[in-house]
Amino acid sequence: GENVGLHLPTLSVQEGDNSIINCAYSNSASDYFIWYKQESGKGPQFIIDIRSNMDKRQGQRVTVLLNKTVKHLSLQIAATQPGDSAVYFCAENIRGGKLIFGQGTELSVKP
Amino acid sequence: DGGITQSPKYLFRKEGQNVTLSCEQNLNHDAMYWYRQDPGQGLRLIYYSQIVNDFQKGDIAEGYSVSREKKESFPLTVTSAQKNPTAFYLCASSIDRTEAFFGQGTRLTVV
Numbered sequence A: 001g002e003n004v005g006l007h008l009p010t011l012s013v014q015e016g017d018n019s020i021i022n023c024a025y026s027n028s029a030s031d032y033f034i035w036y037k038q039e040s041g042k043g044p045q046f047i048i049d050i051r052s053n054m055d056k057r058q059g060q061r062v063t064v065l066l067n068k069t070v071k072h073l074s075l076q077i078a079a080t081q082p083g084d085s086a087v088y089f090c091a092e093n094i095r096g097g098k099l100i101f102g103q104g105t106e107l108s109v110k111p
Numbered sequence B: 001d002g003g004i005t006q007s008p009k010y011l012f013r014k015e016g017q018n019v020t021l022s023c024e025q026n027l028n029h030d031a032m033y034w035y036r037q038d039p040g041q042g043l044r045l046i047y048y049s050q051i052v053n054d055f056q057k058g059d060i061a062e063g064y065s066v067s068r069e070k071k072e073s074f075p076l077t078v079t080s081a082q083k084n085p086t087a088f089y090l091c092a093s094s095i096d097r098t099e100a101f102f103g104q105g106t107r108l109t110v111v
Helices: none
Strands: A010-014 A019-024 A030-038 A045-051 A056-058 A062-067 A072-077 A086-094 A098-101 A105-110 B004-007 B010-013 B019-025 B031-037 B043-051 B054-057 B064-066 B076-078 B087-094 B106-110
Touching (some): A010 A019, A030 A062, A030 A072, A045 A056, A045 A072, A072 A086, A098 B043, B019 B031, B019 B087
Parallel strands (some): A010 A105
Antiparallel strands (some): A019 A072, A030 A086, A056 A062, A086 A105, B031 B087, B043 B054, B087 B106
């Protein structure tokens, strides 16, 4: 099937460093992408989104980059903090309404 | 408070029983989704609905059923045909091409 896949299942970073989480998508009909953060036992929380007519979007300490040529999405977290430790998912919204999630990357921040 | 509410938080099912998970939203969102999450895994789409009285199968619809009689409600029934129903179930809602808001999930266990 057509799924969003992640390159790294786990990522460990030092507190204060920048984190980069990657995601590959395969559906060329996707036109909207979202990054979510999920803490253990809870529902995913929205972090940042980007539409297919953009290649970069910045939020507070987070930046999403979209490369449609190679169907790649990344989430950059600046000055990573212990509270950023969680599982991060990318999701793609396929025209027609389907919202598909990737496998997830577990981010661990070492103090 | 506006939001999306799932109930119950924990649910136990005997083998061979059907159970229904509740999902209610007061965000006036047209789209609603059901996902299944297994430990250490991503979210897999079970069913989604873009408008009242209409819904589509996701990637793992077998053994599940839904209804969308009201805009606010999208209940999921886990039938006895679902052979491995133990999982964390997440409901979400959205306006098309905006971020989906998630409930806090229902943890279903077969006993």
